[in-house]
Amino acid sequence: MIDTNHTHTAALFTEIILETFKFNGRLITAGDALTKPFGLTSALWQIMGAIKEAPIPMAQIARNMGLSRQGVRRSTHVLIDKGLVRFEENPDHKRAKRVALTDKGRDAFRQLEKTQITWSNAVAKGFSGEELKTALRVIRALGEKL
Amino acid sequence: MIDTNHTHTAALFTEIILETFKFNGRLITAGDALTKPFGLTSALWQIMGAIKEAPIPMAQIARNMGLSRQGVRRSTHVLIDKGLVRFEENPDHKRAKRVALTDKGRDAFRQLEKTQITWSNAVAKGFSGEELKTALRVIRALGEKL
DNA sequence: CATATATTGACATTATATTGTCATAATGTC
DNA sequence: GACATTATGACAATATAATGTCAATATATG
Numbered sequence: 001m002i003d004t005n006h007t008h009t010a011a012l013f014t015e016i017i018l019e020t021f022k023f024n025g026r027l028i029t030a031g032d033a034l035t036k037p038f039g040l041t042s043a044l045w046q047i048m049g050a051i052k053e054a055p056i057p058m059a060q061i062a063r064n065m066g067l068s069r070q071g072v073r074r075s076t077h078v079l080i081d082k083g084l085v086r087f088e089e090n091p092d093h094k095r096a097k098r099v100a101l102t103d104k105g106r107d108a109f110r111q112l113e114k115t116q117i118t119w120s121n122a123v124a125k126g127f128s129g130e131e132l133k134t135a136l137r138v139i140r141a142l143g144e145k146l
Numbered sequence: 147m148i149d150t151n152h153t154h155t156a157a158l159f160t161e162i163i164l165e166t167f168k169f170n171g172r173l174i175t176a177g178d179a180l181t182k183p184f185g186l187t188s189a190l191w192q193i194m195g196a197i198k199e200a201p202i203p204m205a206q207i208a209r210n211m212g213l214s215r216q217g218v219r220r221s222t223h224v225l226i227d228k229g230l231v232r233f234e235e236n237p238d239h240k241r242a243k244r245v246a247l248t249d250k251g252r253d254a255f256r257q258l259e260k261t262q263i264t265w266s267n268a269v270a271k272g273f274s275g276e277e278l279k280t281a282l283r284v285i286r287a288l289g290e291k292l
Numbered sequence: 293c294a295t296a297t298a299t300t301g302a303c304a305t306t307a308t309a310t311t312g313t314c315a316t317a318a319t320g321t322c
Numbered sequence: 323g324a325c326a327t328t329a330t331g332a333c334a335a336t337a338t339a340a341t342g343t344c345a346a347t348a349t350a351t352g
Binding site for chain 1: 150151152153154155156157158159160161162163164165166167168169170171172173175176192195211212213260262263266267268269270271273274275277278279280281282283284285286287288289291292
């Protein structure tokens with residue numbers, strides 16, 4: 001294969017890129033709409049989702065979610081101001097405190113989750129598990145090759 | 147179905163959302179790396195790609211690509227400063243001038259295209275046309291339901 | 293034709309993200 | 323233990339993006 005031309009699959013990949021840009025934008029818009037009644041945004045919600053299971057330091061949130069460390073820092077401080085998360089001591093690291101949901105934050109997240117469930121059930125309706133699994137696997141694998 | 151729980155497909159969709167955020171971020175990073183030697187960015191490149199076939203007004207670029215009108219305006223003016231695009235008169239609309247590639251812009255885009263082809267061939271290698279088509283169809287269809 | 297509505301680009305303001313630098317702390321190496 | 327390397331969070335400066343407003347233009351409706 002001389003690469004002065006797209007292979008068939010490369011052309012499809014290129015289409016996927018453009019579609020991903022659009023899809024990402026729409027997801028953020030939809031997420032902002034879902035979270036607005038709670039005074040949140042997609043970005044803030046994502047931080048909360050990252051620590052719902054267990055509190056972790058900001059840098060780890062960034063790594064897990066593919067976000068910048070500084071962006072996470074900023075969002076985290078916004079959430080602190082809103083009283084939705086707090087820092088808790090980290091025995092393993094003196095500076096890298098763990099970001100944890102407060103009770104208020106946990107309540108908000110649970111409520112938001114209900115809205116998200118209704119919404120995602122509606123959006124996912126009509127799609128088969130197989131095709132969704134394929135899509136997930138493909139974008140995950142493509143992402144890992146970047 | 148009572149929607150206090152995710153359906154199986156909704157849970158997959160939710161995973162797709164998070165993966166899309168990461169994927170999108172990596173695509174932009176990769177695009178920035180590809181375009182950096184040309185003094186460009188993913189965002190600027192995208193604008194150029196939108197007008198490579200035919201010159202169109204800024205608002206139409208925004209619609210086609212799922213971008214904000216004002217963001218496109220900003221990027222377009224950056225490209226004008228770089229001499230890569232220019233406005234051309236639009237017989238159909240006195241204010242909405244068409245954004246067109248200059249010769250210099252066309253050259254740059256062609257060169258960039260070569261790099262992109264080599265790169266996308268490498269990334270797409272190992273994926274089947276079928277699975278890529280499914281992924282593309284799914285994210286496109288999901289996006290339309292938002 | 294007249295008028296209402298929608299689109300478009302400019303502009304200003306605010307919000308958000310990125311980048312670079314730094315001090316502190318942790319980890320790995322010798 | 324001593325040292326270099328890496329990770330982390332704070333901070334500042336800059337760049338980029340989002341929002342709201344406006345005038346000009348185009349389009350739809352009557």
